[in-house]
Amino acid sequence: MRNLILVGPMGAGKSTIGRLLAKELRLPFKDSDKEIEQRTGADIPWIFDVEGEQGFREREQAVICSLCESDGLVLATGGGAVLRPQNREALRNCGRVVYLHASVEQQIDRTARDRNRPLLRAPNPGQVLADLLAIRDPLYREIADVIIETDERPPRMVVQEILERLEALTPR
Ligand SMILES: Nc1ncnc2c1ncn2[C@@H]1O[C@H](COP(=O)(O)OP(=O)(O)OP(=O)(O)O)[C@@H](O)[C@H]1O
Numbered sequence: 001m002r003n004l005i006l007v008g009p010m011g012a013g014k015s016t017i018g019r020l021l022a023k024e025l026r027l028p029f030k031d032s033d034k035e036i037e038q039r040t041g042a043d044i045p046w047i048f049d050v051e052g053e054q055g056f057r058e059r060e061q062a063v064i065c066s067l068c069e070s071d072g073l074v075l076a077t078g079g080g081a082v083l084r085p086q087n088r089e090a091l092r093n094c095g096r097v098v099y100l101h102a103s104v105e106q107q108i109d110r111t112a113r114d115r116n117r118p119l120l121r122a123p124n125p126g127q128v129l130a131d132l133l134a135i136r137d138p139l140y141r142e143i144a145d146v147i148i149e150t151d152e153r154p155p156r157m158v159v160q161e162i163l164e165r166l167e168a169l170t171p172r
């Protein structure tokens with residue numbers, strides 16, 4: 001398949017694992033969040049503040065559709081990249097999709113120190129993460145070729161399991 005795409009919630013480790021996986025496979029790595037920031041010339045909190053979540057989602061769709069035209073990439077997506085049906089179709093059609101799963105408790109631990117996620121600037125970020133996962137978990141599953149558990153597993157172990165599980169897939 002053409003590309004390797006990581007989906008999953010904030011704190012699942014898409015950016016971290018994607019970078020390691022790309023190194024291991026000697027493939028270029030792209031992160032849709034970073035790409036949005038580069039193309040906008042501003043960071044994600046700025047985009048949410050000035051253009052709202054809708055503005056961010058427009059930019060995200062443009063970036064996803066353009067990155068999906070590439071071949072041979074490891075692509076880490078943003079946590080909400082699966083919300084739009086057009087993105088789900090583009091991602092599904094442009095490579096193997098890996099859903100990195102993490103419990104809400106692990107997501108809380110892994111995102112607590114980082115102020116770069118505007119959706120978590122709420123009084124109760126744990127509740128926000130739980131609500132988002134309830135809506136998005138079926139969407140991640142809808143497009144996933146494999147689902148990988150990341151709770152209590154170091155990044156290197158997650159990378160190894162992805163490689164093994166991808167190896168075992170039959171071509172589609
Ligand atoms: N398997 C893991 N074990 C322990 N810590 C991890 C693991 N995966 C990621 N982390 C840590 O969790 C934090 C969040 O990871 P990362 O930014 O890769 O998540 P993400 O899925 O890309 O989130 P977002 O959707 O917000 O972009 C980082 O500090 C990273 O070092």
Ligand SMILES: O=C(O)C1=C[C@@H](O)[C@@H](O)[C@H](O)C1
Nearest residue numbers: 010033044078079080117118
């Ligand atoms: O889960 C989400 O909706 C988001 C996750 C991040 O990767 C960024 O794409 C942004 O902060 C929104």
Ligand SMILES: [Mg+2]
Nearest residue numbers: 014015033076
């Ligand atoms: Mg990320």
